[in-house]
Amino acid sequence: MKTTYKNIKVTIHNNVAVLSFNRPEQLNAMNRDMMNEIIDGINIINEDDSVFVAIIRGEGRAFMAGADIKEYGGQTPEQFKSFQDCGIQLYKSIEKATKPWIAAVNGFALGGGFEIALSCDMILASENAKMGLPEVFLSLVPGGGGTQRLIQKIGLNRAKEMLFFGNQYEADKLYKWGIVNEIYIQNEFDDEVMKFAEKLARRSPSAVKELKRLAQLSLEPVAFEKKLAEEGVAVTNLFYGEEAKEAIQKFIDKT
Known part of the structure; x- marks a missing residue:
């Protein structure tokens, strides 16, 4: 297994894998190199028969604050298409995996970060988590399946509200709307997420x-x-x- 990455970390313990985004100074904003590493890490976890459950999380104050706009905005048409295609591959590799993936959202999960969370089977959130799809502020729409997965998980009217306004929504509201499975207090978040995952790993x-x-x-x-x-x-x-x-x-x- 490749264990050294620049932008992510991957660990495995007690049949639970943890993939951590590791650009905390940039709120884990995803550039091309990071996306390629995430895809590689997901594929390694998916192919490891010792892993029964996978967690995806972010270091620092954010899960992931979307794409790295400085890089994203300067792409050529060819680079833009490649970036979008790789993103679709990333989301599908989580959604189509044979093992469950849990998004552990501690802090901001915006744009592509929220789309990654929506691709997961369950979302666990800290009490200070905020999520949303703010692409409308850039005169864009989500490009990684966010419109369709959000509608599937929350219903049409709520999804339209989130998409049209592009606001950030707190964990307790998203829990009431059915997107978030559990909310944990900040200083117990990592421990509670691991307990949740290890309990699931004990299922057949x-x-x-x-x-x-x-x-x-x-x-x-x-x-x-x-x-x-x-x-x-x-x-x-x-x-x-x-x-x-x-x-x-x-x-x-x-x-």
């Missing part, structure tokens, strides 16, 4: 893999009967697997 990896796939399938334009059929195939395959056999027998032995 094969079952969680199928649960994530089926949950994502619910959003696809596929006939409902096909979705139910996929669920049936999944439970059948799991039932005859070794993990389920051992778990069922353990349950029987306790009763």
